[in-house]
Amino acid sequence: MVTVSATADRIAFKPNWWARAGWVALVVYVVYACSLLDFTWARFMVGLDNGARFIGRMLPPNFSRWEILTKGLAESLEIAVLASALGILVSLPIGLVASRNLMPVWVTWPARMFIALCRSFHPVIVAIVFVKAIGFGALSGIAALTVASIGFIGKLFAEAIEEISLKQVEAVRATGAPFMNVIAYGVLPQVFGRFMGFATYQLDSNLRNSTMVGIVGAGGIGGALFAAFQRFDYDFVCAMLLSIIFLIFLGEVLATQVRAIFLERGKVDEE
């Protein structure tokens, strides 16, 4: 009796028909989209021929106009560092105010709206807006990347604060500490390590984006890069691309170093 009733219920892996239907729909759509966009092997082979000529004209890279190159790179670096510093500075209080576990709803709501607004558009679109509003130049680039930094760090910082242990905060509150002291001793120590992670990641990201905002006239090496593309100076383009790779690589090393310093402090203390 027992075995009879059991065989009917003993299905170890129940099929999820909705999920299967979803996968089938995805495959059908991919095939449809490929056919619509001429995404075919034949088209790729045609393009390959052109690509070979393009790469041929890029080599060897031409560093003869190094003044333009270094000036652009330096400006990009300045944009990235300034935008990161400004963005971090602004996103600290905004992220704190946006954390729902410490702040009342009427405060978190506008703060979260502001962060969402900062995240709504790609930095290039924000850069175009600033170029139109305050004119060509590095200031627009700095403003655009600051907005992007606030959006990114503000959101992650708020989320980090929302995950802290409130027991530790409660203990500091119970000592009769004023609000700012509760933040400094109960909240910040819990999120500092992660915050350093966000900040170095954002600096890295700003470095990459600062080479791009120049394309729309917001300063940095992007302007020169775009001009070289349009004049078919592909050997100079190649020189600039190599320099940008070098700059990003340098930024990556720097970010890793910063993270290592703070991680190491944690490790030593844990022993």
Next chain:
Amino acid sequence: MQNGAALSIRHLSKEYTRGKPVLRDISLEFAGRGLTAIIGPSGTGKSTLIRCINRLVEPSAGAILFQDQDLVKLSGGALREARRHIGMVFQEFNLVERLTVMENLLTGRLGYVAPLKAWLRKFPPGDIDEAFDLLDVVGLSGFANQRADSLSGGQRQRVGIARAVMQHPALLLADEPTSSLDPKTSVEIMTLIRDLGTAKSIPIIVNMHDVELAKRFADRIVGMSEGRVVYDGAPAGLTDGHLKSIYGGEDWLR
């Protein structure tokens, strides 16, 4: 050295959800000294009662008189001022894990130090000297610069106690201070709490569910059941009959 203050709880009630009271009309008087243990089963409102005193939990009704004011009516700066005179020790220690032992101790002084100075770790030298002395007292000499998350449970609770004493409290609350600890460490921690209370003449109110530990350390025992006080008197007067009314059933007493 320091003088404790008396505490008077009058008709205190607390409901987290309407119609389901956790504390029902509690009235208790505490003298300005001695160790009082509040015992009772889990979920009977012991912790809520303790937290109502320093307003980590908002009471629904009643009055709590301490140092000539009603704690229930305080808010903002006045509430923070009152909290500075009430030390608290927690079940799970509630240390700020990523701060050092010294920083955790000085947390007890945060009510007296301006934010910028606290941020820059510019505490009055007297506070720092006192913290080092207290570390010696609680048996953690040499641990000042260790991070709190590197300590064992017993060591953490010693830091928790030292942090509370750093406040120079007129009353010390302890919410199940030994429930996360092994029996031997529990006795050591209770001894430390009692001795510090005697030495600095601070009255202590301790929540606990271990009846034997309560009998051993308390000058007075308050038994709670379902949000009411069902026993209030000397440890010696606590009979099996009382324990039956506090915890219910009787099989566990044999």
